[in-house]
Amino acid sequence: xxxxxxxxxxxxxxxxxxxxxxxxxxxxxxxxxxxxxxxxxxxxxxxxxxxxxxxxxxxxxxxxxxxxxxxxxxxxxxxxxxxxxxxxxxxxxxxxxxxxxxxxxxxxxxxxxxxxxxxxxxxx
Amino acid sequence: xxxxxxxxxxxxxxxxxxxxxxxxxxxxxxxxxxxxxxxxxxxxxxxxxxxxxxxxxxxxxxxxxxxxxxxxxxxxxxxxxxxxxxxxxxxxxxxxxxxxxxxxxxxxxxxxxxxxxxxxxxxxxxxxxxxxxxxxxxxxxxxxxxxxxxxxxxxxxxxxxxxxxxxxxxxxxxxxxxxxxxxxxxxxxxxxxxxxxxxxxxxxxxxxxxxxxxxxxxxxxxxxxxxxxxxxxxxxxxxxxxxxxxxxxxxxxxxxxxxxxxxxxxxxxxxxxxxxxxxxxxxxxxxxxxxxxxxxxxxxxxxxxxxxxxxxxxxxxxxxxxxxxxxxxxxxxxxxxxxxxxxxxxxxxxxxxxxxxxxxxxxxxxxxxxxxxxxxxxxxxxxxxxxxxxxxxxxxxxxxxxxxxxxxxxxxxxxxxxxxxxxxxxxxxxxxxxxxxxxxxxxxxxxxxxxxxxxxxxxxxxxxxxxxxxxxxxxxxxxxxxxxxxx
Numbered sequence: 001x002x003x004x005x006x007x008x009x010x011x012x013x014x015x016x017x018x019x020x021x022x023x024x025x026x027x028x029x030x031x032x033x034x035x036x037x038x039x040x041x042x043x044x045x046x047x048x049x050x051x052x053x054x055x056x057x058x059x060x061x062x063x064x065x066x067x068x069x070x071x072x073x074x075x076x077x078x079x080x081x082x083x084x085x086x087x088x089x090x091x092x093x094x095x096x097x098x099x100x101x102x103x104x105x106x107x108x109x110x111x112x113x114x115x116x117x118x119x120x121x122x123x124x
Numbered sequence: 125x126x127x128x129x130x131x132x133x134x135x136x137x138x139x140x141x142x143x144x145x146x147x148x149x150x151x152x153x154x155x156x157x158x159x160x161x162x163x164x165x166x167x168x169x170x171x172x173x174x175x176x177x178x179x180x181x182x183x184x185x186x187x188x189x190x191x192x193x194x195x196x197x198x199x200x201x202x203x204x205x206x207x208x209x210x211x212x213x214x215x216x217x218x219x220x221x222x223x224x225x226x227x228x229x230x231x232x233x234x235x236x237x238x239x240x241x242x243x244x245x246x247x248x249x250x251x252x253x254x255x256x257x258x259x260x261x262x263x264x265x266x267x268x269x270x271x272x273x274x275x276x277x278x279x280x281x282x283x284x285x286x287x288x289x290x291x292x293x294x295x296x297x298x299x300x301x302x303x304x305x306x307x308x309x310x311x312x313x314x315x316x317x318x319x320x321x322x323x324x325x326x327x328x329x330x331x332x333x334x335x336x337x338x339x340x341x342x343x344x345x346x347x348x349x350x351x352x353x354x355x356x357x358x359x360x361x362x363x364x365x366x367x368x369x370x371x372x373x374x375x376x377x378x379x380x381x382x383x384x385x386x387x388x389x390x391x392x393x394x395x396x397x398x399x400x401x402x403x404x405x406x407x408x409x410x411x412x413x414x415x416x417x418x419x420x421x422x423x424x425x426x427x428x429x430x431x432x433x434x435x436x437x438x439x440x441x442x443x444x445x446x447x448x449x450x451x452x453x454x455x456x457x458x459x460x461x462x463x464x465x466x467x468x469x470x471x472x473x474x475x476x477x478x479x480x481x482x483x484x485x486x487x488x489x490x491x492x493x494x495x496x497x498x499x500x501x502x503x504x505x506x507x508x509x510x511x512x513x514x515x516x517x518x519x520x521x522x523x524x525x526x527x528x529x530x531x532x533x534x535x536x537x538x539x540x541x542x543x544x545x546x547x548x549x550x551x552x553x554x555x556x557x558x559x560x561x562x563x564x565x566x567x568x569x570x571x572x573x574x575x576x577x578x579x580x581x582x583x584x585x586x587x588x589x590x591x592x593x594x595x596x597x598x599x600x601x602x603x604x605x606x607x608x609x610x611x
Contacts, residue, residue, distance in 0.1 A: 048301045093264045097293050104275045108282045
């Protein structure tokens with residue numbers, strides 16, 4: 001148990017990711033307000049992105065551009081660019097989702113005059 | 125040319141989708157011919173692709189000329205080729221009916237066709253992708269168009285679309301999380317590359333939980349019981365132009381993505397704590413088939429009944445493909461093709477009942493009686509195929525799943541197929557009982573059945589019977605070309 005705790009305390013960013021993920025999920029499930037549900041969803045998505053960024057972090061490494069005159073490339077001197085590319089793509093997907101979902105929320109508000117899921121259901 | 129078939133199948137709907145708003149704003153009449161033309165070209169390319177794949181074997185398309193482990197790769201094998209052809213055909217059938225809406229919906233013609241074409245290009249990418257992250261991107265492209273299409277119907281559909289979006293995006297986040305776990309453990313995203321590195325890592329909790337997250341994410345997308353909550357509302361409230369295409373493609377293609385990931389990344393032989401994973405998947409399929417069928421029996425609204433029928437069929441397909449032998453797998457994939465066509469036909473019928481006769485629930489159905497010979501015939505053929513009687517494809521799919529289950533000595537699976545057949549029979553008896561019930565006073569609304577409905581019903585019925593008549597060559601093709609590694 002103490003080993004596990006120690007291992008966790010060395011990785012505060014992973015603890016932050018888990019807390020954010022569960023927190024966002026909790027907001028999504030608990031709040032009847034549609035915009036708050038979206039905020040919860042956004043936190044969940046962002047926590048996954050935080051995880052992607054967290055595991056790709058490396059101390060003492062630089063941008064992955066190899067100078068032309070280099071003959072030997074030491075991998076530990078460069079950060080891995082792939083997780084960052086994944087992050088960028090995931091952010092784009094997230095933005096598109098947010099756009100569609102806000103449009104839906106706006107349409108619901110115009111039609112039913114409320115953002116509360118229970119109230120909207122009563123009116124349906 | 126031949127090596128470019130996969131990207132051509134993606135570019136045809138995609139380029140049309142992008143150019144349609146620009147052309148449509150100037151020449152409004154062009155939308156429908158352009159969309160139908162693009163889908164027809166896709167079908168032609170898909171047929172050529174199927175012939176090529178069956179003769180020359182799988183095509184591997186490397187984007188930008190970068191070979192597989194470094195670059196992004198699409199795999200166009202037998203499974204992808206048949207699924208993509210089916211997607212094309214059901215899109216064509218749904219578009220012929222769906223685009224012929226009432227005049228008041230004309231203002232939304234451009235977004236409608238654009239979204240449908242984008243949906244098709246997303247599904248194409250999802251079928252071909254051999255890279256876990258690529259699957260995520262196309263999953264989201266297809267899903268986003270799905271949310272927009274459901275929400276565009278307005279009214280009750282808005283809230284259903286919102287719930288679909290929240291659940292679907294949560295599923296996508298779980299999938300992305302699973303993929304990043306797998307990436308952390310292996311350092312690669314390419315499926316073939318993962319398959320080489322994973323076997324020695326199967327004891328790692330990161331890999332196992334990554335796979336579980338990937339499965340959970342895709343299970344939400346494929347509406348596997350008990351994660352099916354979004355589907356009945358979304359498909360029942362969506363407009364009748366939209367639900368046929370969504371119901372017949374989105375969940376099935378997500379299932380295809382899972383099948384590809386499972387067989388080409390982990391392989392069928394793995395255990396989790398001495399329980400074979402295939403048995404777990406089997407039992408999830410059994411539960412989905414039985415629960416979906418039972419819930420369908422309880423519905424009074426036609427579209428909801430068909431939506432639950434689709435949920436139960438996802439269970440049957442998952443059962444078939446996870447039996448772990450070639451017969452069950454071919455049966456499952458063959459049933460998937462049938463199910464796509466059947467769902468399109470059923471939702472077209474339900475949509476036409478609403479559009480032309482105002483019949484939404486089972487009680488209203490008797491209004492159609494004696495006035496719509498085309499719809500009656502279409503419903504009969506769809507019912508025969510859904511129940512699974514010999515002249516239609518539904519029978520041969522179920523038959524092969526049962527044979528596979530017997531071969532795997534999985535008697536629970538045999539029971540599930542038979543029981544879900546009986547449940548299907550029961551809810552179609554309910555439909556026909558109200559269909560043939562006492563006819564109310566005739567109102568004069570919509571006695572003319574438009575040509576587009578006749579064409580799409582005829583095409584769907586012909587496809588269902590054709591799949592039955594040519595089931596033998598199709599199933600033997602699936603045996604030869606569509607089996608994945610480990611079968």
